[in-house]
Amino acid sequence: MLVEAGHFALALALGLSLIQFLVPLWGARANDPVLMAVAPTSALAVFACIVFSFLALTYAYLASDFSVLNVVQNSHSAKPLIYKISGVWGNHEGSMLLWVLILALFGAVVAISRNSIPMRLQANTLAVQAAVTIAFLLFILMTSNPFTRVVPAALEGQDLNPLLQDPGLAIHPPLLYIGYVGFSISFAFACAALIDGRIDAVWARIVRPWTLGAWAFLTLGIAMGSYWAYYELGWGGWWFWDPVENASLMPWLAGTALVHSTVVMEKRDALKVWTILLAILTFSLSLLGTFLVRSGVLTSVHSFAVDPERGTFILGILILFIGGSLALFAWRAPMLKQGGLFAPVSREGALVVNNLFLATACATVFIGTLYPLALEVLTGEKISVGAPFFNFTFLPLIVPLLLLLPLGQTLAWKRGNFLGTAQRLYAVFGLSILATIAMFAVTYDGPMAAPLGIGLGLYLVLGSLNEIVTRAWSKGTPLSVAWRKARGLPRSAWGTAIAHAGVGLTVIGIAATAWGIEAIGSLKVGERLKGGDYEVRLERVVPRVEANYREEAAVLTVFSSGRELGTLETMKRLYVTRGMPTTEAGILTVGLGQVYASIGDAQPDGSIGVRLYHKPLVLLIWIGSLVMAIGGGISLTDRRLRIGAPVPAKTMPPNAVPAE
């Protein structure tokens, strides 16, 4: 009964979305405040319906209702509780439901912030948001209904894909979706501005927190996905340039550019048309990501049971929204008032360079990801574009950007002085170069990439530190005054510095992988495997039986230069219901580095294959991403975003109606 109610709520949400789309759009055109006021109300109603629907599905999972097809295919009565909950979105239908849930959530939040957003803009924005919701609700109801019943009901479920039976499933998809879908708000605001034909610094100030929030969540979602793949797949890699990963990296790169271009627009009233285009492109790339991952054109753990009808439907949505918004852009953008130009050497000039590099880097990822698909469709030839392609094209575009980053961060607005700025960074240059040379001296026969990359990362961290220090302290200032000044700096200045330092930490973590060590061998109990300074000894192999799997766990003692560091456990599991084996890597964290081991099959002579890695500083990759997201979060609490935009009375549109 509840399941049918959930299904009905979804259909009701579709009807309400239609109202949320048509009425406010008409109201904004006819300038009718009553019609425009329908937007927030209907957005909240849509959200309530979808929440109900989502809870109904969750209930079906919790109660192991095996008369629902989706539950039968993806759950099992013996599955632990946390995977019963997270399993709701661990499948195609449920994950699309989570998608629209977050879409509606964002609409609801826009609806309740009615005091800080001009009414017309809010009405148009919610109408565009409703259009996206309609498309995805139709998609769910027509091709991916999670509430389909099976008659007769099954006695037992087929269990969730074992790779997904991990706490990561509870965290990664929601974070990633908040990021992906969050960009729909920037997109809706951009389309609303185009429909209205008006755009100004106030618009940028309203849009910025949404973009920044979505960006921070996407950063966390990608980092979480990367760490999950790292420990779950047992290959020891944290990024494979897999199309599924690129699908999330592209909106991230475009979103990063968008976060920066809205600053220019807000502060200098420039880059308007570009910012609008970027907002459209960022969400288009999110949609493209959804298409790539969900349509089944790529094979991965993300593409659940594939149905060509779904792929075609998402492709239709993709074409409709990307084509539609770009057409709207082409039609209306020339009517937007151009902003002022500015000096090339200035903060805004540096931000333009940032946008240029990020957009170009994003384009290379786009080509590398879609070229194989296009080639296969056109010629039938199958190729693979892997890490070498991206290392060759992406890195040469990102490294100069990172080299320029501290300079841009230090440059003044309007009229910067390049030499003066460089002078403020002398200490940073000096220290980073010294550190790089020192690392070369210590590891003279090691790989070149590690010291250079770590030097670059250090330069970014020190550059951010320098920015805060030089703004708060100059020669002769007592420390207490400097501390007060530092605390008085705008939160956005802190956020910027922290996020950029996070980039530096991630760069250090990535560069240090060049020092990593890998060893492989077959071990019997008591035998050792050596990799560099590290060594493991196979202590014992323990068989275990758990509720929905059985496993063989290998217990390994880890030694570093002969000293015992601790033990780790790596498992080979067999999930009984699906008959699917998985490997669980064993990880021992040593400082910021990790010793990582995974086991293979047993050999005829009784030994087992063991792969051993030492990954120095590897945790910095994810810690850096976390720091980036925290920086974004701190920026969000900036006074000027918290308080809202002051709108001088005379710039109010003549016929604006105050919100009641």
Add this chain to the structure above:
Amino acid sequence: MTRKQRRLTLIGVAGCVLAVALGLVLYAMNDTIVFFNSPVDIQAKSVQPGTRIRLGGLVKEGSVQRGADQQITFEVMDAEAVIKVNYKGLLPDLFREGQGVVAEGILESPSAFRADSVLAKHDENYMPREVADTLKKQGHWQGEANAAPKTQ
């Protein structure tokens, strides 16, 4: 600087970055792309030894041999040809005799292949998409029996 000069500077810089990016992409396309081949493709297209390729097909029943220190050899076959693969490392969880596999590495001779990675990255149907397509093309596809349950 005048408005015009500023605009030209911007366009100039953008042009340079885009040109560099385009150059990198075109160069990398020539150099880093790996083609997917089934054993019969290697004979038909006479792929040169020393080329880096992705080899896909079925693991021949009974061909997997494990040597010391995780030295593994197995044979990848399609309907018409067989290639022997050498690999040192751990095989993926979903690697099975008689099932599909994709190996990436260097073709050493027309009938021997040195793999540096072996993928069985696919869903529960035990069949990488490329391999399934090849088999369908050759008329040997019988995979529907173990395909995922369909929505009614």
